[in-house]
Amino acid sequence: MASTNVLFPWKDAYSVGIPRIDTQHKGLIALINELHAAMTEGRARTAMAPVMDELADYTARHFAYEESLLRQNGYSALAEHQELHRKLTAQALELRDKLRAGKLTVTIETMQFLKNWLANHILSADIAYSRELHGKATGGIAAPRGEHAGAAR
Ligand SMILES: [Fe+2]
Numbered sequence: 001m002a003s004t005n006v007l008f009p010w011k012d013a014y015s016v017g018i019p020r021i022d023t024q025h026k027g028l029i030a031l032i033n034e035l036h037a038a039m040t041e042g043r044a045r046t047a048m049a050p051v052m053d054e055l056a057d058y059t060a061r062h063f064a065y066e067e068s069l070l071r072q073n074g075y076s077a078l079a080e081h082q083e084l085h086r087k088l089t090a091q092a093l094e095l096r097d098k099l100r101a102g103k104l105t106v107t108i109e110t111m112q113f114l115k116n117w118l119a120n121h122i123l124s125a126d127i128a129y130s131r132e133l134h135g136k137a138t139g140g141i142a143a144p145r146g147e148h149a150g151a152a153r
């Protein structure tokens with residue numbers, strides 16, 4: 001079955017109950033799965049680099065959008081969340097730069113790292129803001145205004 005080869009299937013447990021955010025998380029998961037497929041098919045590093053580039057770019061757009069949404073909704077642990085994002089971004093950029101420089105071979109360990117890199121953050125930190133925002137939302141959760149309103153597909 002093809003589905004057993006998917007490294008990182010979406011699970012309902014990942015849902016933060018905010019459709020725009022879930023869509024972005026699914027986009028990130030899809031890129032990680034694409035990288036995994038490229039690895040299992042033995043595709044060249046040069047074919048993987050653009051996927052890793054897109055993962056790094058999409059991560060930056062998603063984090064900016066998410067932080068903007070958290071700010072807009074007065075999330076109590078925004079600073080801590082931003083710090084987690086900063087560390088995750090640094091890790092993604094490091095992988096991207098190593099891959100580009102030919103200093104990284106994408107292995108199953110790399111892929112497990114990336115899966116955990118995202119899944120653990122969603123399941124702990126993102127679910128935590130979801131609980132708080134849904135707990136205090138009376139008129140619904142406000143979308144970010146201004147520069148991030150249209151960020152990330
Ligand atoms: Fe987050």
Ligand SMILES: [Fe+2]
Pocket residue numbers: 025062066122126
């Ligand atoms: Fe997120």
